[in-house]
Amino acid sequence: MSVLGSSIKEFTPERSWPTLRGYPPRIERGDTLDVPSPLTVSDTGVEVVVRPTYEDVYRLSTLSYYLGARMTTGDAPAIRLDNGYEERLPTEGRPLEERVTELLKTWFFLDTLARMEGYIPSDRHAYEAVGSSLPFYPPNLADRTMSERLMEYFEVDHETVSPHLPAWPTEAVLRPAPAAAELLPHLAHFLAPIRVRGNSILSAPHERLALATAVPTHGQPSAAHSDVDNVPDVTADPIPSWSSAISSVAYDNDLHRTPPDHGDLNVVFLIRSADRAQGVRNVLTSPSVPDGIGIFSVLEAPEAETVRDVWSGSSADLVYSDLPIEDGHLVAADGPVTLPSTGRPGRPSEQNGPAVSIFEGSRDVDIGFDALSRGGVAAAFLDRPFALDQIRTAITLLASVGAPLNTTLSVASGAEPPSVRFAGNASMSVVPPTTPVIELVFVESKSVSSHELTLGTPITPASWVGGEYNVSPDFLDKRARLIGYGISATHEVTSEEVAGVAEEPETVLFLNGELVPPGGDLTAEDVEISARSVDSNAEPPNFRHCE
Known part of the structure; x- marks a missing residue:
């Protein structure tokens, strides 16, 4: 030590x-x-x-x-x-x-x-x-x-x-077991405070050696985090929402992997129904595939051999699955999927499995450890499905922006997010962030021409705790802030100022809950159309045309 x-x-x-x-x-x-x-x-x-x-x-x-x-x-x-x-x-x-x-x-x-x-x-x-x-x-x-x-x-x-203080990247809970010692250097890198709970022996299959908080660090409050205790329970079944069951293998895999270049991300969707598979294809291609993706595949009702190949023999970087999970196994069209043993328990994987796996409809993170043993860094579990637009938003943040996984799932899930649990490093980015600092800007319209703005900065692998930033919008205080500490007070801004914020390369803008594509050509007229939809309870505009 x-x-x-x-x-x-x-x-x-x-x-x-x-x-x-x-x-x-x-x-x-x-x-x-x-x-x-x-x-x-x-x-x-x-x-x-x-x-x-x-x-x-x-x-x-x-x-x-x-x-x-x-x-x-x-x-x-x-x-x-x-x-x-x-x-x-x-x-x-x-x-x-x-x-x-x-x-x-x-x-x-x-x-x-x-x-x-x-x-x-x-x-x-x-x-x-x-x-x-x-x-x-x-x-x-x-x-x-x-x-x-x-x-x-x-x-x-x-x-x-x-x-x-800035939002802290994570806090951890370890059992007083010798095996937990291998986590200490990784947690020290995060500057993670450590608490100790339970005893050294896992007495039930669902109990965990170590947990870490996975609450996003962008500083914006969310209903998704209201049930998060500062000290996750290592004996809980399931683990608390916005917590991660951690393993040194996940952190070691991250240190050894070579992330894809921007534009080369390979995304695979495993979708159980024909209607939803077509919906995923439509939402990802209209009007164009999100920037940063090199190739994506939507596999409709895949069979077990195909599913095994995705985690054991494919070049996928990111997998999104809505296949059923029963008794710790994915269920393909022709039955449960059993993945072959890696033969390297507890050691960094020599396999080049997907870095990130996202599973819908489960609270059991066990299958995530299978993904980690094949070279994965993180797995996320949503207890209910994402809407199609939420899937596109999440993929855009991961592929186009390089946002951390936990931040992505928090802001993409909207006003009524699901419970989310993780295995591995929940704050990892599947591709390197496109700018040194990501500014998440949330704008809510109070009238057609008046809007309220808040800003936060997630801590990412490219802008770690202790770094500083100066906000991009010229009308905000330009003095330096620590990354992870946002502007919590709202600021009244005009439609023209909102459109100007969207032009900044560091900013990711959510206008009345809808993601404005990064680097788009949002206009003041677009902002006012969005404001009118809020006032009239009409269907919000689709900002994909801004691409």
């Missing part, structure tokens, strides 16, 4: 930039300790003290990684600084988790303020709100030692900074 921080290039506040943190070295279970010689314990002057239990090690692992701290054992959890100061931490599990989470998020945020005059100077929007409450000017701490900075940071309450 003490060498996880060896991927961090420096331990000034600049380490809050994602490009300076790197990817922590992986952990693999074995019979003896073997740490490759290039990996060393960072000399930061900080020690994280844990009791010699899986619970303590797991709960403190992400904070230890971010601090580049040496992890040592002791009688009680604590943080020791080389100036002699020791901060005792709670000994009970849940208070310990909450305290460690508060310290991680508070110190990370203060680091992002301390770097304001550093490598990439920025005028931070959040500093105006929080600066007067701090007992120091953050950039003055940039050149101090880690211990000196932390002594100042200890004086800042979490409540002071919590309203200004």
Whole structure:
């Protein structure tokens, strides 16, 4: 654990930039300790003290990684600084988790303020709100030692900074089992707070080794997330909505895969009925196939051999299936589908299976682990079908924009989204995002000529937590914000301003709930037509003509 921080290039506040943190070295279970010689314990002057239990090690692992701290054992959890100061931490599990989470998020945020005059100077929007409450000017701490900075940071309450934190990529729940240790480097990369629940033995088939929250990070509230507990239950059946059953195989597969170039995405649909199969073809081709797709296939009532080939022998990157799932197996036209064994349980797959699989009509994520064992990175399970337009929106966001999977399914599902569950890395992108930062812009018309706008930025593999952005629309405050922190207040805008927002390459615009195709030619007249449909409860316009 003490060498996880060896991927961090420096331990000034600049380490809050994602490009300076790197990817922590992986952990693999074995019979003896073997740490490759290039990996060393960072000399930061900080020690994280844990009791010699899986619970303590797991709960403190992400904070230890971010601090580049040496992890040592002791009688009680604590943080020791080389100036002699020791901060005792709670000994009970849940208070310990909450305290460690508060310290991680508070110190990370203060680091992002301390770097304001550093490598990439920025005028931070959040500093105006929080600066007067701090007992120091953050950039003055940039050149101090880690211990000196932390002594100042200890004086800042979490409540002071919590309203200004970005949405966090994920939080995880692990069992105190040795097998869960392989997840720690991947979760540290996400800066994921870790909680520990249950015991080390899975006592029922539906129980999970580890879960992670999969709530999208674009900062927009959604009814889909109202039932998400901050601590998903590893014994729940099914797992909570907007949670993911995680496996180190999924993260390793993502690190080893080569994503398709823009325009080369291969999408396969497995559709049980002739009518819906034709509907999928129509919605994907009218007026044209979404940008980013190289080839797509709609397989109507496929037989078992065809379904097996999709996961075992095809070149599909993304699979969308509405086939029935019974007893953990897809049911093809001629019966249940049994996929052949990969022969590599628990190891990154040598097969080139679909990176993403989306299944309709199921809450059981077991079949997702089959997909992960064949090279998959994530599988999603919708407890009810998407409408045809929602399918097109989802495919457009995944193929044309490179939006994360969880964000895609949240915003594509509209005002009454289904419950969604995941296996693997729910925040992955099947293709690289087309711009460094994706701005999701939501516009609601209040009259024909007046509209309200909110904006959020999902955290993606190309714009990770700690990055900054300046909003594209000229009429909004241009000061830098952390990615994952949107503009929560609504802004009144004109029809012309809405049309101008649609021209920005970074923005993905939803106008009165309908996706405006990225890079389209939306006009002020189009905006007003949409507004009139809202006022009259008429059928909303189809913006596909803007392509």
